[in-house]
Amino acid sequence: DQQVKQNSPSLSVQEGRISILNCDYTNSMFDYFLWYKKYPAEGPTFLISISSIKDKNEDGRFTVFLNKSAKHLSLHIVPSQPGDSAVYFCAGNQGGKLIFGQGTELSVKP
Amino acid sequence: DAMVIQNPRYQVTQFGKPVTLSCSQTLNHNVMYWYQQKSSQAPKLLFHYYDKDFNNEADTPDNFQSRRPNTSFCFLDIRSPGLGDAAMYLCATSSGDRERETQYFGPGTRLLVL
Numbered sequence: 001d002q003q004v005k006q007n008s009p010s011l012s013v014q015e016g017r018i019s020i021l022n023c024d025y026t027n028s029m030f031d032y033f034l035w036y037k038k039y040p041a042e043g044p045t046f047l048i049s050i051s052s053i054k055d056k057n058e059d060g061r062f063t064v065f066l067n068k069s070a071k072h073l074s075l076h077i078v079p080s081q082p083g084d085s086a087v088y089f090c091a092g093n094q095g096g097k098l099i100f101g102q103g104t105e106l107s108v109k110p
Numbered sequence: 111d112a113m114v115i116q117n118p119r120y121q122v123t124q125f126g127k128p129v130t131l132s133c134s135q136t137l138n139h140n141v142m143y144w145y146q147q148k149s150s151q152a153p154k155l156l157f158h159y160y161d162k163d164f165n166n167e168a169d170t171p172d173n174f175q176s177r178r179p180n181t182s183f184c185f186l187d188i189r190s191p192g193l194g195d196a197a198m199y200l201c202a203t204s205s206g207d208r209e210r211e212t213q214y215f216g217p218g219t220r221l222l223v224l
Contacts, residue, residue, distance in 0.1 A: 009150070032210055043114070043200055043215035044153070051210070089152065096141070096160075096204070096211045100152035 003027040004092050006101035013108050019077040021104050023090035026071065030092035030099075035064060035075050038087045038103070047088075048075070080108045113137070114216035116201050122222045123191050131186040131219045133201030140206035142184040143213060144176060147198045159184060160206060188221075196223045 005024045013019045021035075031052045036044035050057040050064045050073065057064050063076045077084055087105045091098040115134045123129040133142065141160050145153040157166045159178040173195070175187040188195055198220050202213040 004152070034212065036215075041119075041217070041220075043116075043202075043217045046212055046214065049210075049212060093211045096206070097155060097158075098211065098213060100154075102150065102152045 003030075003099045004090060004101040006088075006090060006104045008104050009102070010105045010107070013080045013106065015082055015108055015110050016079045019075075019080045019084065019106055019108065021075040021077075021088050021090075021106065023073045023075075023101055024071060025073070025092050027092060027094060027099070028071070029094050032093040033064070033066060033073050034091045034093065034098065035062075036089045036091065036100075037084075038089065044089055077106075080106075082108050082110055084108050114201060114203055114214055116199075116216035116219050118219060119217060120220050120222070122224060123188075124224050125193065126190045129188050129191055129221065131188075131199050131201075131221070133184045133186070133216055134182050135201075135203045135216075136182070137203055137205075137214060138181065139203035139214075140181075141204045142178060143202040143204070144174075144184070144186045145200040145202065147200055147218075153200055156186070191221070191223045193223050196221055 034049040035047040037047045038044045048062045066073045085108050087103045089103045091100045143158040144156045147153040156170045177185045198218045200218045201216045204213045
């Protein structure tokens with residue numbers, strides 16, 4: 001039973017345009033969601049998070065949106081840069097334990 | 111810089127030969143985690159320590175053990191590695207705020223089993 005799903009394994013975007021990465025979850029007990037970014041041969045790096053009591057959190061070029069009724073969250077990157085090319089994981093937190101999605105590989109082309 | 115360090119970055123072992131992966135942290139965090147990640151899959155939590163309290167996931171095989179001798183260090187022992195244990199092993203830490211848990215990851219150790 002996969003509690004967190006990222007249905008798009010890959011996404012390709014032109015530099016300067018918006019990247020939208022999507023994540024769906026089934027566990028209504030998640031109280032906090034996080035996005036991590038992972039480059040090859042490195043560990044995941046924390047990017048941005050959102051509490052379940054909010055519907056939006058913004059940090060520079062990165063914005064996370066949460067739709068609790070749809071059990072859906074998305075990460076927007078505007079404008080996208082080639083250095084954003086990486087694998088992005090969303091995760092839900094329940095009682096200190098993170099459940100990760102499978103990741104979406106973002107490729108930003110110059 | 112405060113960080114999570116994993117050694118070695120790459121480990122090759124033989125089928126059935128015990129192997130130990132290490133993790134250290136300078137963040138002084140209470141909680142340390144071990145994850146297994148196979149290609150194109152989500153990181154999967156194996157177990158974690160909250161201070162000295164060990165918490166095993168229900169589906170973690172007995173072949174995997176862990177030790178945390180002090181706050182800074184945590185070890186993953188694989189007693190008899192099989193071919194299916196080849197994966198990236200990620201160590202992470204967090205402060206222990208269970209409601210706003212941000213975990214900080216090390217670079218990982220890639221394990222190859224021959």
